[in-house]
Amino acid sequence: MNKKRRPTLQDVADQVGVTKMTVSRYLKNPTRVAQSTQEKIAIALETLGYIPNRAPEILAQSTSRAIGxxxxxxxxxVFAEVLRGIENVAGQRGYQTMLAHYGYQAEVEEERIASLLSYNIDGLLLSESYHTPRTVRxxxxxGIPVIEMMDSVSPAIQQCVGFDNTAAAYEMVQAMITQGYLHIAYLGARMDVRTQLKMQGYELAMAEAKLTPLAMTTNDASSFSLGASLLQQTLAKYPYVDSFFALTMIWPQG
Amino acid sequence: MNKKRRPTLQDVADQVGVTKMTVSRYLKNPTRVAQSTQEKIAIALETLGYIPNRAPEILAQSTSRAIGxxxxxxxxxVFAEVLRGIENVAGQRGYQTMLAHYGYQAEVEEERIASLLSYNIDGLLLSESYHTPRTVRxxxxxGIPVIEMMDSVSPAIQQCVGFDNTAAAYEMVQAMITQGYLHIAYLGARMDVRTQLKMQGYELAMAEAKLTPLAMTTNDASSFSLGASLLQQTLAKYPYVDSFFALTMIWPQG
DNA sequence: CTGAAAGCGCTTACAG
DNA sequence: CTGAAAGCGCTTACAG
Structure with missing residues (x-):
């Protein structure tokens, strides 16, 4: 793939017979250049197929209009939905989304954040509250804004947007108990911090109601088939179970 | 958020008492500088918390190590899985993924591609074979490599990685017929090009077997609840239906 | 083993 | 309304 040079502002300017500053002005606001110049620039832009280049601005202003x-x-x-929301809003406002996933491993997160920061991103959205010391540093x-999502209780670097995992689980289990279910099993996959917080809420609600907690957990990633298998295992072991609490399983949309 | 200036190579160099070229060399390959310099640079890098800056390289080489x-x-x-695969491979090789979604609208795609190109991405991965003329231009x-995914039959700009939607549907329906199903209904959501290609395969297989095609389609986005509703509608209208072909519905993983 | 110079493609003051 | 100069932070030859 022989990368031919992309047309620059200078190329456009040369064709019109003005300087690149004039073309730059046109791009920001066409009315800032003479009427006749406007027309010539518009044609040159079209002819050459000029594509804006953000690199100089990122270098000069160290602002990229990109978020990590x-x-x-x-x-x-859950994260697919979160991501959709983010990309939607960002895209509409002219911000580019730079994505990375880290398989629940803080060291991979650190590496990916380093990569993201090297692009001079203007902000960072994280899905976790625990990070390596180097990440925090x-x-x-x-010096950019950081939001931590999915957990409103754990201490945040700057700000967080999320919910109280323990309280949510607690209230949901309480509601189940009120409905008359007494043998509620907890199914938990991938025992990350948030899963554990939810389990605490479950255990608290069960304890308060003087019920026996019954947790089936695994370190595997959550999936439909894993859910099915955990469910079957639980029923085989504790046939009297009358309900399940499994917040961390994937749930269908709609 | 007052953006304090990030430490530069020059800052590191100043602290050590060398020039930025020396630090740059160290970063590429530590053994290219004197042993004693190595140690001093390592300390300064750590003390200042230097974060590499890709902007200058993007500007100078117009290569970003990012793909769109x-x-x-x-x-x-389906796309969540595709994306996971891409980000996995890219991340491991030191490439950053820049993401955009366009809600099946070619004009939004055009806009997002323009944005992506302004970051000097090194390559582009598309999920569609139809694009606006300006997009193609x-x-x-x-002048970067482009791969079109999900369809190996429609003509591609450069290369494509995908499958033959019509043939796949054709063979799957044929297999169902061989199994003895005769009243196969087709459920199709979001009638995009690929959905239509699949429907052609379905219709072809049905016609060859002299069976009556029975399509229930909608322009809504596919989802579990939509699938359920389409299924119910079909059964209400054609109670004799004995099977469904619904490639475009979301399917569970695992 | 280390340094001085030039350059990547824009934008931002400052002139005129 | 338009232009000449400087600068963003690196890397790439070229010297020594």
């Missing part, structure tokens, strides 16, 4: 997004998993439906040095 | 990925939808499980001017 880190998710632990892309196949977990890098983010601080970069 | 366009998917029509992020919540469609921009890609050509950019």
């Amino acid at each position: 997004v880190l998710v632990p998993s892309l196949t977990n439906q 890098m983010i601080e040095t970069a | 990925v366009l998917v029509p939808s992020l919540t469609n499980q 921009m890609i050509e001017t950019a």
